[in-house]
Amino acid sequence: AQSVAQPEDQVNVAEGNPLTVKCTYSVSGNPYLFWYVQYPNRGLQFLLKYITGDNLVKGSYGFEAEFNKSQTSFHLKKPSALVSDSALYFCAVRLGGYQKVTFGTGTKLQVIP
Amino acid sequence: NAGVTQTPKFQVLKTGQSMTLQCAQDMNHNSMYWYRQDPGMGLRLIYYSASEGTTDKGEVPNGYNVSRLNKREFSLRLESAAPSQTSVYFCASSEAGGADNQPQHFGDGTRLSIL
Numbered sequence: 001a002q003s004v005a006q007p008e009d010q011v012n013v014a015e016g017n018p019l020t021v022k023c024t025y026s027v028s029g030n031p032y033l034f035w036y037v038q039y040p041n042r043g044l045q046f047l048l049k050y051i052t053g054d055n056l057v058k059g060s061y062g063f064e065a066e067f068n069k070s071q072t073s074f075h076l077k078k079p080s081a082l083v084s085d086s087a088l089y090f091c092a093v094r095l096g097g098y099q100k101v102t103f104g105t106g107t108k109l110q111v112i113p
Numbered sequence: 114n115a116g117v118t119q120t121p122k123f124q125v126l127k128t129g130q131s132m133t134l135q136c137a138q139d140m141n142h143n144s145m146y147w148y149r150q151d152p153g154m155g156l157r158l159i160y161y162s163a164s165e166g167t168t169d170k171g172e173v174p175n176g177y178n179v180s181r182l183n184k185r186e187f188s189l190r191l192e193s194a195a196p197s198q199t200s201v202y203f204c205a206s207s208e209a210g211g212a213d214n215q216p217q218h219f220g221d222g223t224r225l226s227i228l
Contacts, residue, residue, distance in 0.1 A: 009153075032214050043117070043203055043219030044156075051214040090155065100171065101146075101217065105155040 002027040004093050006104035013081045014112050021076040021107045023091030033074040034092040034101070035065055044090060050074060061085070081111045115139050119204050119220035126194045126227045134189040134223050136204030144207045145187035146217065147171075147179060149200040156203065162187055194227045201225070 003026045013019045025031055032051055036044040048059025055067045065076045074091060091104040120135045138145065143164045148156040158171030160179040168179050176198060178190045187206075191198060201224050205217040 034216055036216075036219075041221070043205075043221045044217075045219070046216035049214060049216060100158060100161070103148075103156040105153060 002031070002093050002095050002100075002102045004091050004102050004104040006089075006091055006107045008107050009105075010108040010110060012110045012112060015083055016080050019078050019081045019085070019109065019111070021089050021091075021109060023074045023076065023104060025072050025074060025091070025093045027093055027095050029095050032094045033065075033067065034094070035059065035063070035074075035076050036090045036092065036103075038088040038090065038106075047076070047089075081109075083111045083113055085109060086111045117204055117206055117218050117220035119202075119223050121223060122221070123224045124226070126191075126225065128194060128196060128227060130194050130227075131190065131192050132194065133191075134202055134204075134225075135186070136188065136220060137186045138204075138206040138218070139185065140206060140208075140218065141184070142206035142208055142218070143184070145181065146205040146207075147177075147187070147189045148203045148205065149173065149198075150203060150222070151200050159189065159202075196227050199225060199227045 005024045034049045035047040038044045048057050050057050050067045058064045063078050088106050090106050092101050094101045117138045146161040147159040150156050157173050162168045162181040165184045180188045201222045203222050204220045207217045208215040
């Protein structure tokens with residue numbers, strides 16, 4: 001079984017400040033981890049993924065994520081938030097060899113001007 | 114580049130009515146998926162198709178059926194709609210099943226209300 005937890009329903013951050021959106025996972029094996037972003041009335045868009053190798057993964061729009069195996073976490077980060085980053089963010093996990101992807105419940109990011 | 118196209122975008126049904134949600138992708142992906150999105154619950158997998166000719170149940174399959182018509186198209190059918198099926202439905206696709214590290218590509222969803 002695999003599961004994903006996003007402990008914060010909403011994160012508020014001032015424009016220009018660094019942001020972090022948290023994600024922890026549980027899987028019996030080596031995980032493939034993903035972050036997606038969803039804007040209002042749109043489908044999910046892929047941001048970045050961790051497969052193996054470097055624990056710091058860089059993705060689209062200046063986002064990055066840090067994989068921490070000992071803490072089973074994959075937090076999304078950005079050094080300087082933009083108002084346009086305001087959206088719903090989803091963390092997802094897939095166990096290698098399986099088709100199913102498990103999504104977290106989502107975190108609403110609000111960047112305040 | 115159309116990507117994943119879902120039709121219709123909006124639909125209102127009465128309890129007991131049936132309907133089919135359509136999904137087509139033009140990326141030559143083998144795998145396709147149907148999810149429902151409800152507030153506070155994230156995305157839940159209804160059915161998926163690893164390749165043309167195969168379908169498998171996901172987390173919440175009850176009340177739904179699917180058809181992988183060909184490599185491009187994957188439809189979701191509600192035989193007798195219930196208010197609990199009011200939701201936003203998303204179709205997604207990804208590259209070949211062996212490439213586990215490939216992300217999913219999503220359509221913009223079908224907003225379904227059942228009265």
